[in-house]
Amino acid sequence: MPETIHVPALARVEGEGALYIGVKDGSVKEIRVDIYEPPRFFEGFLRGRFLQDVPDITARICGICPVAYQMSSVRALEAALNVQVTPRVRLLRNLFYCGEWIESHVLHIFMLQGPDLTGHESALSLAQVAPDVVKDALRMKKIGNQILRVIGGRSVHPVNACVGGWYRWPEAAELRALLPELEWGLERACAAVGWAKDLPFPQLDIDYEFMAMHRKDEYAILDGDILSSLNGVIDVEDFGQQYLEKHMRHSNALHSYNLEGKPYLVGPLARLNLNHEYLGERAALALKQSGIRLPLRNPYKSLLARAIETVEVFERAIHLIGRYVPKGPSAEQLVLRPGHGAAATEAPRGLLYHRYNLDADGLVEQAKIVPPTAQNLARMEADLWQLAPQLLALPHDEATLTAEHLLRAYDPCISCATHFVKLKVYDAEG
Amino acid sequence: MSPKPKVAVYKFSSCDGCQLQLLNLEDELIELAGAIDIAFFLEARRQVEPGPYAVGIVEGSVTTPEEAERIQYIRRDCKFLLTIGTCATAGGVQALRNFADVQEYARAVYPHPEYLNTLATSTAISAHVKVDLELWGCPVNKYQLLEVICALLQQRRPALPQYSVCLECKRRSTTCVAVAQGIPCLGPITRAGCGAICPAYGRGCYGCFGPLPTADPFAFVPVLRSHERFPGEGIRLLRTISGAAPAFEKAAKLIAFEETRHA
Numbered sequence: 001m002p003e004t005i006h007v008p009a010l011a012r013v014e015g016e017g018a019l020y021i022g023v024k025d026g027s028v029k030e031i032r033v034d035i036y037e038p039p040r041f042f043e044g045f046l047r048g049r050f051l052q053d054v055p056d057i058t059a060r061i062c063g064i065c066p067v068a069y070q071m072s073s074v075r076a077l078e079a080a081l082n083v084q085v086t087p088r089v090r091l092l093r094n095l096f097y098c099g100e101w102i103e104s105h106v107l108h109i110f111m112l113q114g115p116d117l118t119g120h121e122s123a124l125s126l127a128q129v130a131p132d133v134v135k136d137a138l139r140m141k142k143i144g145n146q147i148l149r150v151i152g153g154r155s156v157h158p159v160n161a162c163v164g165g166w167y168r169w170p171e172a173a174e175l176r177a178l179l180p181e182l183e184w185g186l187e188r189a190c191a192a193v194g195w196a197k198d199l200p201f202p203q204l205d206i207d208y209e210f211m212a213m214h215r216k217d218e219y220a221i222l223d224g225d226i227l228s229s230l231n232g233v234i235d236v237e238d239f240g241q242q243y244l245e246k247h248m249r250h251s252n253a254l255h256s257y258n259l260e261g262k263p264y265l266v267g268p269l270a271r272l273n274l275n276h277e278y279l280g281e282r283a284a285l286a287l288k289q290s291g292i293r294l295p296l297r298n299p300y301k302s303l304l305a306r307a308i309e310t311v312e313v314f315e316r317a318i319h320l321i322g323r324y325v326p327k328g329p330s331a332e333q334l335v336l337r338p339g340h341g342a343a344a345t346e347a348p349r350g351l352l353y354h355r356y357n358l359d360a361d362g363l364v365e366q367a368k369i370v371p372p373t374a375q376n377l378a379r380m381e382a383d384l385w386q387l388a389p390q391l392l393a394l395p396h397d398e399a400t401l402t403a404e405h406l407l408r409a410y411d412p413c414i415s416c417a418t419h420f421v422k423l424k425v426y427d428a429e430g
Numbered sequence: 431m432s433p434k435p436k437v438a439v440y441k442f443s444s445c446d447g448c449q450l451q452l453l454n455l456e457d458e459l460i461e462l463a464g465a466i467d468i469a470f471f472l473e474a475r476r477q478v479e480p481g482p483y484a485v486g487i488v489e490g491s492v493t494t495p496e497e498a499e500r501i502q503y504i505r506r507d508c509k510f511l512l513t514i515g516t517c518a519t520a521g522g523v524q525a526l527r528n529f530a531d532v533q534e535y536a537r538a539v540y541p542h543p544e545y546l547n548t549l550a551t552s553t554a555i556s557a558h559v560k561v562d563l564e565l566w567g568c569p570v571n572k573y574q575l576l577e578v579i580c581a582l583l584q585q586r587r588p589a590l591p592q593y594s595v596c597l598e599c600k601r602r603s604t605t606c607v608a609v610a611q612g613i614p615c616l617g618p619i620t621r622a623g624c625g626a627i628c629p630a631y632g633r634g635c636y637g638c639f640g641p642l643p644t645a646d647p648f649a650f651v652p653v654l655r656s657h658e659r660f661p662g663e664g665i666r667l668l669r670t671i672s673g674a675a676p677a678f679e680k681a682a683k684l685i686a687f688e689e690t691r692h693a
Binding site: 011064168 | 441442445448449451453454457459460463468472473474475477478493497522527534552569624625627628630631
């Protein structure tokens, strides 16, 4: 099928986009994940804002993962002020994040990538033949959103998180009322791993540099060190300098590379490969029973990593609700001072880095935000190059779908990094 | 021809959160998909049915020349145009650029800003084409969105609140954060619809549902200023999510004018 692949509008990703694989004389000449982000300049208009405005504003970068933005913001600003939050504040943040992971991962597994593996164009068409699968998925997703609503007031752009902690403790009884549904969700998530492992994933094996947050006491989501499979632990302050972003003309998103100029991978595959030893009991069991061999190096199988992680966050949410005691001040008193601070957390799609400079009045002088999809963009293009020989052997429609599927497997949040992957029609002249 | 009305969902400059609210209708989604023909909704499905469409749902604001052109085609394709969310109805958080130099922003964010193609302002969809109904919120309330879709199906007027966030606080029995604690709050001039969540969580409303249609900036500004905990807090609150909505913009300008007069 020596023909150029056209995907005029990439479907089932957050944001709209396109993909360009230029084929000439039977070989692939050019590949671009071509993202046109109408730039929204968050780092620009954060300057001069008071630090407590930051989590409300950065949440608006992404409607699917606002909690990730709020958590990276507040942690970076706390680092700038040298504020330590209490274990109770941290526990609730951890639970809050579990809610977002459930909502986002279930959406991706069943509604975004899942249809590629079950031969459907959408979860809506899947619902016509397997209504129970889709109904269960929606019910699981709803549980994640309910956690967000109880803690944060609403699931999209919640309002309770602040620098130092929380505006108010949510009611313990309201969280405990979610336990029966969470127990159901945990069982259903375990079953989903069994279902997912037998799906017909395309073959691809890639030698990645994995990058993820890392802790020795739990599967890191909210905090920890930054760990690279090639370079070991990287100080969060150094991360921004070492893993620079390049700005490429065909895209309004910034691309990230490591020191040697090579792309690296963030997200579920990176996390599972680096941190599987720290999974909770049920997630570790689900991983073992699934027979999945690590390291997982097939990007299409990110879905399996997400499925394992879904078990992890259901299980963790149940534990955390059991330990939640809303006592004492819900937020630390802040003492303003000039300084700078950086922090990273694990957004559902991967490592999300924030860095802020503050002045003596608590106003932002400078902000830097590196979303996971921006870090993965260069990696997506590199993966497509590796996939190219396989694509050339496929009928055109199948090749197009296989290439699109690869991008969807990344769960790209184009609103975060950018938002328009627009296909440019290949011109044979150049 | 399909007996079900064809619905298209479009995205402009935005975060995806408002169209996500459609997928967040977990209990209603499958039934909804049976009542309407979701003909174009890239976030949810790969299959695309060509227009014209009975209803076009637009999320996001216009921030690039391409978007300004694209909305014209969409208007022609859709019999009824519904804009959802504060980006689509007032330019959204990215309209903060309207009060600054966008070139300077670009230099602050991107190493090679000459590659970027952007407009100096972020504007509502209604600044470009005729809009049949605007649904406010950052994000929109998913039940209000469902109410609008049901009303269109039943050919009736949607029941949307025309009162302020204050009334929602009273319904929730939330003690007024402005009166009792002196916290600056935009509730009195902000459209209801969120359920007054910010005061319920012990903080002031930051106006993400946009101004009440009858908002009176002249009456409100003295109240807001009396609660300011540090200079400039009122303007910043007004310029958070819905800063380019006319009533909020006017209130912020009033405060700025008063400050220059006293300086």
